[in-house]
Amino acid sequence: MIKHRSQVTPWKGMKEVAIRSLRKTRPAPVLRHARAEGKAAGYRAGWDHGYWFGQCESIVSRIAPPPMPIRSVHILYVATGKGFPYSPLDEAVASALRGLVGQLTVIDANQPVAEIAERLRPDLVLVLDGLQFDAKHIIAMRASGIRTAVWFTDDPYYTDITSTLAPLYDEVFTLERNCVEYYQRLGCQRVYYLPLGVNPSEFRPMNPPRAMRKEISFVGSAYWKRVEFFNQTAPYLASKDTLISGIWWERLKDFQLLKPKITLGRWMDPLETAHTYNGSKIVINMHRAHDDETFNNNSALIPAYSPNPRTFEISACATLQLTDIRDDLALYYTPGVEIVTYSSPQEMIEKIEYYLTHEDERREIALRGMARTRREHTYTHRLNVMLGLLFP
CATH class of the missing domain: 3.40.50.2000 (Glycogen Phosphorylase B;)
Incomplete structure (x- = not known):
């Protein structure tokens, strides 16, 4: 049965009006042209970024990692254990060390470090950051004749804290050059300037969304x-x-x-x-x-x-x-x-x-x-x- 116009549902009538209006204001050729323009612009942008990404990858492929010596030493690496945002730094250092030493043991500052070090007797205990690492472990390890080093990652912004920690270590590394003399004045005998770096497996040319x-x-x-x-x-x-x-x-x-x-x-x-x-x-x-x-x-x-x-x-x-x-x-x-x-x-x-x-x-x-x-x-x-x- 054919419905009377009054029986047509309101939403259906509104839809038909909207379609007729769109057809009047946007003729089919105009819509096709707009779609074509959008497609062409997208193609140009995609081609441009693809070409750029190719340039980057070409350079990356030509920069071979330099040969690094593998030292026959055992490093006990104490990561910060702070969680994010320090966890990527923890892993970046661990990943780099794996390719540079004969033996690597990775733990974090929340574990019984002194006890583990006493059992393993590594050639060096390397502590990253160290701000939340209990000083009793450092004191115990040095009393046992275990060599210790720290790499401070937030100098000079926490030197009120690191000034009490640095003298406890055998070796001190800092990412801030101005802190070298500062720690030396505190009695640290071996202090080195060593900035942080980059993990190239995480930070590299990419094709983002x-x-x-x-x-x-x-x-x-x-x-x-x-x-x-x-x-x-x-x-x-x-x-x-x-x-x-x-x-x-x-x-x-x-x-x-x-x-x-x-x-x-x-x-x-x-x-x-x-x-x-x-x-x-x-x-x-x-x-x-x-x-x-x-x-x-x-x-x-x-x-x-x-x-x-x-x-x-x-x-x-x-x-x-x-x-x-x-x-x-x-x-x-x-x-x-x-x-x-x-x-x-x-x-x-x-x-x-x-x-x-x-x-x-x-x-x-x-x-x-x-x-x-x-x-x-x-x-x-x-x-x-x-x-x-x-x-x-």
Whole structure:
């Protein structure tokens, strides 16, 4: 039976009206053209990134890991045991050590380390970070004649704590050059400067999901000195395709302006961080201030000269890194050639604008930075230096 018009359900009638309206406003040729344009743009973007990714992989394949000596020693490695975000660092160091020593035993700071060391009698006990490692284990091991070393990973920001720990060890390694003399003045006989590095199996060129592609990104916590800086750049960053990820960013004066671009209150794992770096045309790096008010235990006000681990991780992803200046930075990268620096909010904005519109220059610098990182700044390189100092 044929229904009377009044019997047609309202939603069906509305649907028919919407379809007729769409056909009137968007003729079929226009829709086909829009689809064709979208398909072509997607093809161009895919081809461009595929070509870029191929360039990166070509360079990676040509940088063979240098031959490293395997030392016939037994290392008892004490990882931090703190969980995320330290767990990737724990594993990166363990992974590098496995290829450099004849025997490696891995435990963490929450285990009965002194008891295990007494039973195994390793050639060296290496403690990573050590801030939450009970000092009684160090004292007991040294009393038993077991050689100990620590690698401090957060200097100079916790020197109020590390100053009491460093003298307990036979060997002290620090990622901050300015802390070497500081520990020597405390009576430490053997102190070495050794920055952190990068795990190239985690931080490397990748093809991230399309949704993660951005013009600019910054990953890190909103310490107060960073907030002061970002307050001056907020209107500009809000006008760009920007991503900011980390904790405490609600401290920003213009938080509401930047809120749609901020992923607040969470830590990224290494894979997501690497995808974020790979998906960005420019990644901002801003070092933590040595005198910041947030989580700072540096009453001696030891200045920070050395680059943070993020410096190596960003460059390893073949992304242009725009970083603030650290005195030691030029020891690891050539500014303007392998990395780009800024010294003020205005200079940062100017350089972002420049490199967003100079694609070839941006990519060339990023490729050179990635190649330098893989040749010189992996954890395998760092641990080989450490072992060379400990076991000449």
